[in-house]
Amino acid sequence: MTRVFNFSAGPAALPEPVLKTAAEEMLDWHGSGMSVMEMSHRGKEFIAIHAEAEALLRELLAIPTDYKVLFMQGGAIGENAIVPMNLLRGKASADYIDTGEWSKKSIKEAGKYCKANVAASAKDGGYTSIPPRDSWKLDANAAYVHICSNETIGGVEYHWTPEVGDVPLVADMSSNILSKPVEVSKYGLIYGGAQKNIGPAGLTIVIVREDLIGNALPFCPSAFDYKQQADNDSMLNTPPTYAIYIAGLVFNWIKAQGGLKAMAEHNRAKAALLYDYLDATSFYSSPVARPDRSLMNVPFKLKDEALDEAFLKGAQQRKMLQLKGHRSVGGMRASIYNAMPVEGVKALVAYMKEFEAKHG
């Protein structure tokens, strides 16, 4: 067995110890005689797995007690609708900050339920930076202010938490959740698909301040009503049990690495290896403004895009996969989530140098 360095933007690499545990426990979890996949979600075994996953997530993120943690389904694209269906609370509009592809999807979907007001946009700069806070035109009557904390495609990331007054701040953290500490109390709601830093696709994490829930629109499906899910410990319907189990193993792994502070250092160090090289060469370039560069998703371009195919082929031969940039922006993208070891980034930079030496 040869494991690869998998730079996929998501679903993405998982920690190898997590996969090993999952393989070992596949037919018999802790002497239960069952796979976690086979367990009733109402049985004592799974209830323990579920409770431990939630407790670990609360510990890692230091989630205050007045926040509910929900394990849901539908991914961030589902949440783009589920958030306004739950959080409008009688208000007619919500403010959105437009920082790229994922923001745009959120804005378009929210428009089905309310006036989705674009309070600031990075469009004019080609989505290569985060609009500075003092340029945001917020509405004090908005139901919430929505940001995408890390744009997986464009590679821009908030390295600061916006102050938005009394209006709840909502963040799609799909692609940088658990990559660093977060001050949860500054947010009304945090959501994210699991398939980057948490676990398998099909699990969606929602962390929501409990005073904000209980006002779902009448046509909000029960399965996606935060209050109903909160009142039923995320078991109004059968939750994605196996994905929750894997998430728990990942949370345990993060804790064993030293928690989110250690993760942040690890991620800063990895990203620096790449960005330092990108800034030192003219053969490759990073399109993103330095202060707003993502530590999770590093898009870059070759000076001569005619070499793209050769670059990707050479990478694949060296067991470095999924480096092709998103079709909407082209070029390359290295996604280097928590589970990407520093060795993977070193191998990538070494290959980039080798490729430059040959073709530069």
Add this chain to the structure above:
Amino acid sequence: MTRVFNFSAGPAALPEPVLKTAAEEMLDWHGSGMSVMEMSHRGKEFIAIHAEAEALLRELLAIPTDYKVLFMQGGAIGENAIVPMNLLRGKASADYIDTGEWSKKSIKEAGKYCKANVAASAKDGGYTSIPPRDSWKLDANAAYVHICSNETIGGVEYHWTPEVGDVPLVADMSSNILSKPVEVSKYGLIYGGAQKNIGPAGLTIVIVREDLIGNALPFCPSAFDYKQQADNDSMLNTPPTYAIYIAGLVFNWIKAQGGLKAMAEHNRAKAALLYDYLDATSFYSSPVARPDRSLMNVPFKLKDEALDEAFLKGAQQRKMLQLKGHRSVGGMRASIYNAMPVEGVKALVAYMKEFEAKHG
């Protein structure tokens, strides 16, 4: 490692060969160097897994080419809302046949979107039979006729396909899909949560005649819009990739067993062992009318419910788990889906006889 006989109603037992394959491939699927959980849903490896799973499902159920197969999220409780959001097609009402707990949930949820007309109900008989077709009061202008093909809690099952004229027939088949051949062309839409006969919770299967889609209500979330998902091969959002992979392994296992005809024989033989004994003793009883008894979920009662705890304890000591009936009906329930081997049912019947001999 001792595997148990797991009579859970869902999530439920999976075929052991499927779990063994999943364990073996956990760190490295087919030499890819990745777990299936880590694969980009847009990469060639996962696209092959996804396509094979769909092809196998189409083959097993002989799904006509004018039907779309969608791999979605949210379970049957999600679908209770998603079906009317997609299938009303400008109509004001839909007909529902009320056969128990799951029908009731569907009816209640549909009421958010339309007039959910109860065209027939088994309520008066305590939900122990399927209302005969000639008692149904159908409306020719209904958007669709909804049935629950197997009531997981009450243990009643349709052993016939209702003729409903030109109005599309919609079936929640969560708990008996793939247990027997189904004439798909008689249905407009079939849906089901995966966690009984298909795979892990968190995957929802939708099989829908393509002329019925494309008319979602304006507030239907994009992630749950059948047309948008169909146009994107179920990849409008990241699908539950690992669950789809396991489902594909299960489909392969069913095919290797001889397909759905063989499954039906296997399931009939297993259920007969239990029902024949239930009918031959007065120590236990089955509440369900004989023609409508479920082959998947067999609820039964001990004559003396004071013995329930002792019965369950003894079963557990013999590695037979999850036999407690649903809290809403009490008693016992043996769920004997495809993956339950005949040995499991034989062991249960032997234990029931032993318990009767001791306490009868």
